Each structure stands twice: as structure tokens, then as C-alpha cells.
Amino acid sequence: MPHKATREQIVAAADQLFYQQGYEYTSFADIAAAVSISRGNFYYHFKSKDDILEAVIQLRLSNTQAMLELWASQGQTAQERVRCFIQLLIRNRAKIALYGCPVGTLCGELAKLEHPALNDANQLFRLFRHWLRQQFESMGHRTQADALAMHLLARSQGIATLAQAFQDQTFIEQEAEQLDIWLTQLGTH
Amino acid sequence: MPHKATREQIVAAADQLFYQQGYEYTSFADIAAAVSISRGNFYYHFKSKDDILEAVIQLRLSNTQAMLELWASQGQTAQERVRCFIQLLIRNRAKIALYGCPVGTLCGELAKLEHPALNDANQLFRLFRHWLRQQFESMGHRTQADALAMHLLARSQGIATLAQAFQDQTFIEQEAEQLDIWLTQLGTH
DNA sequence: GTCTATATAATGATAGAC
DNA sequence: GTCTATCATTATATAGAC
Numbered sequence: 001m002p003h004k005a006t007r008e009q010i011v012a013a014a015d016q017l018f019y020q021q022g023y024e025y026t027s028f029a030d031i032a033a034a035v036s037i038s039r040g041n042f043y044y045h046f047k048s049k050d051d052i053l054e055a056v057i058q059l060r061l062s063n064t065q066a067m068l069e070l071w072a073s074q075g076q077t078a079q080e081r082v083r084c085f086i087q088l089l090i091r092n093r094a095k096i097a098l099y100g101c102p103v104g105t106l107c108g109e110l111a112k113l114e115h116p117a118l119n120d121a122n123q124l125f126r127l128f129r130h131w132l133r134q135q136f137e138s139m140g141h142r143t144q145a146d147a148l149a150m151h152l153l154a155r156s157q158g159i160a161t162l163a164q165a166f167q168d169q170t171f172i173e174q175e176a177e178q179l180d181i182w183l184t185q186l187g188t189h
Numbered sequence: 190m191p192h193k194a195t196r197e198q199i200v201a202a203a204d205q206l207f208y209q210q211g212y213e214y215t216s217f218a219d220i221a222a223a224v225s226i227s228r229g230n231f232y233y234h235f236k237s238k239d240d241i242l243e244a245v246i247q248l249r250l251s252n253t254q255a256m257l258e259l260w261a262s263q264g265q266t267a268q269e270r271v272r273c274f275i276q277l278l279i280r281n282r283a284k285i286a287l288y289g290c291p292v293g294t295l296c297g298e299l300a301k302l303e304h305p306a307l308n309d310a311n312q313l314f315r316l317f318r319h320w321l322r323q324q325f326e327s328m329g330h331r332t333q334a335d336a337l338a339m340h341l342l343a344r345s346q347g348i349a350t351l352a353q354a355f356q357d358q359t360f361i362e363q364e365a366e367q368l369d370i371w372l373t374q375l376g377t378h
Numbered sequence: 379g380t381c382t383a384t385a386t387a388a389t390g391a392t393a394g395a396c
Numbered sequence: 397g398t399c400t401a402t403c404a405t406t407a408t409a410t411a412g413a414c
Contacts (some may be wrong), residue, residue: 027406028409029406037380038382040380040409040411104354107350108350112289113214122354158350161350165292216388230399234393379404383411392402392404395399396398
């Protein structure tokens with residue numbers, strides 16, 4: 001494998017550490033140790049910690065966009081495509097029980113810090129919201145599509161929050177099943 | 190016992206600041222400024238910052254317990270009592286849009302910090318969970334009562350998370366109405 | 379590009395005067 | 397009980413050698 005650019009390694013390590021420890025609690029020393037570079041070398045690639053946060057958010061936006069496009073191509077029906085979203089909860093249940101949802105916990109932290117990057121971070125939510133709304137429109141729920149998208153997002157966020165608080169993966173599985181039922185009933189209306 | 194109020198003032202100020210800014214981000218200087226005492230005076234009343242966190246959690250546990258007992262005495266039926274819980278979302282919608290749910294955001298932060306106090310903090314969730322379970326049992330949902338309690342908790346957490354991320358109070362009102370409908374349908378089964 | 383060394387500010391925490 | 401003064405540590409960030 002070719003040597004990955006240092007800048008990308010920093011962003012990848014920060015992405016992971018911001019998720020696991022939170023933005024505020026993660027220090028340059030933590031990231032430096034993960035990438036095996038010196039603290040001083042950071043400022044060749046980024047001008048501040050906020051700058052790294054911006055890069056992490058952009059990386060997540062890019063990854064999310066790619067994932068949504070993949071789901072759009074994988075599912076035959078809109079219902080199957082929405083099921084990809086629900087399946088993501090189950091697939092990531094171990095990490096969710098430890099660190100919560102990467103989107104929800106980041107937005108929550110940035111809101112409390114009154115950090116200006118909140119408006120970039122919640123763009124992650126907007127990507128999911130817009131994509132889900134399209135699927136619900138495809139299912140015939142024209143007027144309620146956005147409300148349904150927000151509802152599903154909220155349901156998944158709540159599942160992640162309680163799973164993390166109780167450190168319980170199985171709750172995710174139980175509630176994901178309820179979401180499946182909810183989605184099925186939505187398709188028969 | 191002169192100036193006994195100081196300790197309580199510290200806990201009250203920390204309670205508010207931990208909610209608004211988060212535990213990690215709130216410094217002794219912040220709390221000291223709110224109470225108008227010196228930083229050094231802190232350590233007469235508490236031996237560490239973790240100690241203040243413990244006191245804050247105990248205060249919240251005590252307040253929550255009192256609120257649940259009040260709800261238990263106010264509602265004629267179990268359904269009315271659960272409605273008190275839903276109404277709390279609406280009543281606190283302005284603060285929730287700014288700071289999220291005080292229980293969910295604290296547990297989420299402590300989980301990421303791997304803070305030992307997480308097990309005390311999520312006792313707040315357990316209080317609500319147990320109280321809600323009792324109400325659902327009262328409604329005749331004997332076997333599913335705990336699952337219903339967890340479901341309602343998750344729903345409210347998700348509402349708070351999205352309301353905070355989008356800084357949108359009206360979403361809380363919309364989803365609370367959905368919860369009301371859900372609760373009504375639950376009573377007719 | 380990466381390093382060491384350092385500047386500067388803030389943190390949690392302690393000691394001792396009053 | 398409260399204060400001032402101070403400690404050790406850590407944080408982000410900068411300067412300059414190589």
C-alpha cells in the first residue's frame with residue numbers, strides 16, 4: 001500500500017477520536033499519538049483545531065453522501081432502501097452502544113459549545129433527511145414525506161441515546177424491529 | 190451554621206452550567222463566577238470536580254423523584270399520568286432546543302469520557318423507566334410494560350436530539366402530538 | 379515536512395493567611 | 397468559610413532548526 005498522506009491520516013484519526021471521546025475532550029496529543037507525529041507538525045497541515053473539525057465534518061459528509069448513493073442503487077423499492085437505513089443501526093450496534101450516533105452526538109456537543117461548526121455538522125442530518133424524504137415520497141406519502149423522514153431520524157437517535165446510556169446493544173435490535181414493522185405498515189397505506 | 194447556602198449554591202450553579210455547557214467544558218472558573226466566590230473556596234465544600242458532579246446528579250435524582258411523585262398524585266388515570274411526561278417535553282421545549290435533554294446529554298457525555306459517574310447518571314433514566322413501566326402496567330400492558338417505557342423514553346430522547354441539532358422547538362410540538370396519539374391508541378387495546 | 383523547543387493561557391488542585 | 401497566592405499539568409499554538 002502506498003503511503004497515505006499525513007493530512008488524511010490526521011483527519012481519519014481525528015474522525016475516530018472525535019467520535020469515541022468527543023471533540024472537546026480530544027486533544028492534539030491524542031491525535032498526534034494515533035498518527036505518530038509530533039504536535040508541532042500539526043500546524044503545517046491545519047491552522048487550528050477547529051480547522052481539523054471542519055475537515056472531519058467534510059469527510060463525514062462525503063462518506064455519508066456516498067453511502068446514500070449506494071443505498072439508492074441497491075434497493076429495488078423505496079421501502080427496501082429505507083430498510084438500509086434501519087439496518088445501519090443494527091450493523092453498528094456495538095459502536096453505538098459505546099459512543100452513540102456519530103451525527104447526533106457531534107451535533108449535541110457542538111450545540112452545547114455554541115460552536116459555529118454546528119451548522120456544518122447538522123448538514124449530516126440534512127443529508128439523511130433529504131434522502132429519506134425522497135424515499136417516502138416514492139412510497140406515495142407526498143405531503144408527509146418530510147415529517148416521516150424527521151420522525152424516523154428522531155426514532156433512530158433516541159434508540160442510539162438509550163443504547164449508549166444503558167450500554168445495551170440488544171435494545172437497538174428490539175427497536176429496529178419495531179421500526180421495520182412501522183415501515184411495513186407505512187407501505188400498505 | 191453560617192453561610193450553609195454556599196454549597197447548595199455551587200451545586201445549583203453547576204447543575205445549570207453542566208446542562209448548558211456540558212460537564213467537561215464547564216470549568217471551576219465558570220461556576221465560581223456564577224456563585225461569586227473564589228476558585229480556592231471550592232475545595233472547602235468539595236474535594237474535586239467529580240465530587241461536584243456527584244452532588245449534581247444526586248440533586249437531579251432527588252428533583253426527578255419528587256416530580257414523578259407529583260405526577261403520580263396529579264393524574265387520575267395512568268394515561269393522564271403518562272401524559273404529564275409528554276407534556277414535560279412541550280413545557281421545556283425552549284431549553285431542549287438549546288441544550289437537549291438534561292438526562293440524555295449528560296449520560297452521552299459521561300459515556301464518551303468513560304466517566305465512572307455514568308452509572309449514577311443513568312439512574313435518572315431508570316427512575317423514569319420504572320415509573321413509566323408502572324403506568325403501562327396500570328393500563329393493562331403487563332408483559333410489554335418495560336418495553337413500552339423504554340420505547341417512550343427513546344422517542345422523547347430522539348425528539349430532543351433533533352430539536353437541538355436543528356434548534357427547532359416546533360418539532361417538539363409536532364412529535365409530542367404524535368406521542369399523544371400513540372398513547373391514546375395504546376389505551377384502547 | 380517534520381522535528382524540538384517554547385510561548386501563553388487555562389485547567390484542577392493545594393497551602394496558608396485571615 | 398473565604399480569601400489570595402501558588403502549584404503542577406495540560407491545552408492550543410508558534411518559532412525556528414534540519
